[in-house]
Amino acid sequence: MNPFRLGQNSWTALSGLAKSPWMVAIWPWLFIAVFFLTPFLFVIKISLSEAAFAQPPYLDVVRSVSDGLVEIKLNFGSYLLLFDDSLYLSAIWNSVKTALISTALCILIGYPLAYSIASSPAHWRVPLIMFVMLPFWTSFLIRVYAWMGILKTNGLLNNVLMGLGIVDAPLEIMHTQAAVYIGIVYSYLPFFVLPLYATLVRLDHTLLEAAADLGAGPLTQFFTVTLPQSVPGLMAGAMLVFIPVMGEFVIPDLLGGPDTLMIGKVMWTEFFSNKDWPVASALALVLLTLLILPFVLLRYFERRSELEDPNEAV
Amino acid sequence: METPLIEVRGLRKNFDDVTALSNIDLSIKEGEFFSLLGSSGCGKSTLLRILAGFEQPTEGRVFIQGKDVTELPPYERPLNMMFQSYALFPHLSVFNNVAYGLKRDRIAKAEINERVEEICQLMQISKLMNRKPHQLSGGQRQRVALARALVKRAKILLLDEPLGALDKKLREDMQFELVNLQEMLKMTFVVVTHDQEEAMTMSSRVALLNDGLIEQVDTPRRLYEYPATRYAASFVGLSNLFEARVVSHDDDLVTLWCDALDAELSVRHAQPLVPDMVVTVLVRPEKVSITAPDAQADNSVVGVIENIAYLGDVSIYYCNLPNGQSVKFTQANVQPAAELPLDWGQKVRLGWRAENCNVLVA
Numbered sequence: 001m002n003p004f005r006l007g008q009n010s011w012t013a014l015s016g017l018a019k020s021p022w023m024v025a026i027w028p029w030l031f032i033a034v035f036f037l038t039p040f041l042f043v044i045k046i047s048l049s050e051a052a053f054a055q056p057p058y059l060d061v062v063r064s065v066s067d068g069l070v071e072i073k074l075n076f077g078s079y080l081l082l083f084d085d086s087l088y089l090s091a092i093w094n095s096v097k098t099a100l101i102s103t104a105l106c107i108l109i110g111y112p113l114a115y116s117i118a119s120s121p122a123h124w125r126v127p128l129i130m131f132v133m134l135p136f137w138t139s140f141l142i143r144v145y146a147w148m149g150i151l152k153t154n155g156l157l158n159n160v161l162m163g164l165g166i167v168d169a170p171l172e173i174m175h176t177q178a179a180v181y182i183g184i185v186y187s188y189l190p191f192f193v194l195p196l197y198a199t200l201v202r203l204d205h206t207l208l209e210a211a212a213d214l215g216a217g218p219l220t221q222f223f224t225v226t227l228p229q230s231v232p233g234l235m236a237g238a239m240l241v242f243i244p245v246m247g248e249f250v251i252p253d254l255l256g257g258p259d260t261l262m263i264g265k266v267m268w269t270e271f272f273s274n275k276d277w278p279v280a281s282a283l284a285l286v287l288l289t290l291l292i293l294p295f296v297l298l299r300y301f302e303r304r305s306e307l308e309d310p311n312e313a314v
Numbered sequence: 315m316e317t318p319l320i321e322v323r324g325l326r327k328n329f330d331d332v333t334a335l336s337n338i339d340l341s342i343k344e345g346e347f348f349s350l351l352g353s354s355g356c357g358k359s360t361l362l363r364i365l366a367g368f369e370q371p372t373e374g375r376v377f378i379q380g381k382d383v384t385e386l387p388p389y390e391r392p393l394n395m396m397f398q399s400y401a402l403f404p405h406l407s408v409f410n411n412v413a414y415g416l417k418r419d420r421i422a423k424a425e426i427n428e429r430v431e432e433i434c435q436l437m438q439i440s441k442l443m444n445r446k447p448h449q450l451s452g453g454q455r456q457r458v459a460l461a462r463a464l465v466k467r468a469k470i471l472l473l474d475e476p477l478g479a480l481d482k483k484l485r486e487d488m489q490f491e492l493v494n495l496q497e498m499l500k501m502t503f504v505v506v507t508h509d510q511e512e513a514m515t516m517s518s519r520v521a522l523l524n525d526g527l528i529e530q531v532d533t534p535r536r537l538y539e540y541p542a543t544r545y546a547a548s549f550v551g552l553s554n555l556f557e558a559r560v561v562s563h564d565d566d567l568v569t570l571w572c573d574a575l576d577a578e579l580s581v582r583h584a585q586p587l588v589p590d591m592v593v594t595v596l597v598r599p600e601k602v603s604i605t606a607p608d609a610q611a612d613n614s615v616v617g618v619i620e621n622i623a624y625l626g627d628v629s630i631y632y633c634n635l636p637n638g639q640s641v642k643f644t645q646a647n648v649q650p651a652a653e654l655p656l657d658w659g660q661k662v663r664l665g666w667r668a669e670n671c672n673v674l675v676a
Contacts, residue, residue, distance in 0.1 A: 210401035214415035
């Protein structure tokens, strides 16, 4: 028998299997199980263990004491510490605040950007979107370092401003919260612009004509048609900014000052400096809960309003 | 003379180097049901969009009630439009879709509610007020779009292929509903359509467009019976068109020689024609009848039935003459169902009267 033919046959069998609905549904679940659920369970386990001078630096939750005797010791101390020490709460609060303000800034800067790209002539859109994504072709770290060069006391920005006579003394931007915002907005803006652009570019233009025909001027058209229609893209973009900024570590570390306390940085300290894996894990879980909770609530209220729709029953 | 409600003068529209419309002059009177008829790409939609203000004409002016509105943006024009795609706002309920235009006019809330309810009752969509457009059927969406365009009580309603997306049965019902609505609300409707039957059924007057030019503006009856051009004759209804040479013109009776039919034709035509002029003779298929071999007829030809299209109420017969020329004629199927009146291959003598055909010069 021709071995090549055999290969072909087994391929057909495989692809037939992959095409069955059962196999299609298994892939996302398998991915989640392997790359999210399993590590997640590990993190839960570590967060409930006790820190120790050991390798790894914690005592396992499940230990076999003697033949047939297994001891399970759950330590909630790390969680208690998080709510006891104001350091953690203020780090969480600072992260939420930074993420909210950064997202708001991205919306303010990114919406007009996405809107103008989406409404430019069709042959301009692809190059313009390319320009928005172009910074991705350089390493993230290098771009943040470049901002240090721009923002520092005798950096590019201050030299230009002083050279033009706009300011007399150099601005103290580096190592402040402002520098953190600049770095975050610069780095995350493309993540906001892309999904929003995708939504705006698909917007049915005749809806605007219908609005105009019914007496809406350009501004009213925007606020009553374009903006509500772009909410899905806007939300997707805002999530893509808000979630990673919550746990952002590099930017506040490099551009921020001693007073920029964010959860990512605290986690890093706990993990690498204090070698307190349980507290770091507990912190990670609190952060995750904090991020998931709004989604769950949103879904819940969406479902409820769908169920309450009086016309569903008609 | 009273001022026309809508007047278009010397209009031309170019898209880059393509001319979409040229030499458009139109006047539409108040209370008319006016159709812009033509095949796709003839410029009828562009003309409607210029009336609505979505396109700027390259040349020419548009007047509404004697006022030049050419430069006016759509949101300041005293008219409303129903879009081919309906263009309902997907994020708004039926109520808010209909109320949209009234809210832009800053009308009091109580009056908005009252007027929306009134128009929705008229359009029989009162039960759908809280639904979103995606929860509606095609016919319901059309009613909502119509209600939204009517609620502002503008004098003029522009409709872009209003029945295009509906199935045949619903379309026929809606044709009469639109006419009734237009008469009841005493509005002026300007409808774009590619469907000649639709235009004929609904309109008080039809403008036939071809390749960016107006071929003819007339009542449906005159458009069919007295088409001005060959294109008009062939676009509206079935037609037999023959090229013929004028032999003589006597009072209003023209005698012509037709090579294609290999026969002499006589046609009633009032305008004087010069002998030897080449013109087109139009004979509508329903005006052609089967005559006895010895019967007197103004025009007659002999041929063999080559094809029959049975449409139920009527049948279209394609009759081939010895020289290969085909003549169409129709007959109402009024005889008992079991009897086949005419059969393939049957030899027939066809005749038609001099006043039942037209001479087309253009």
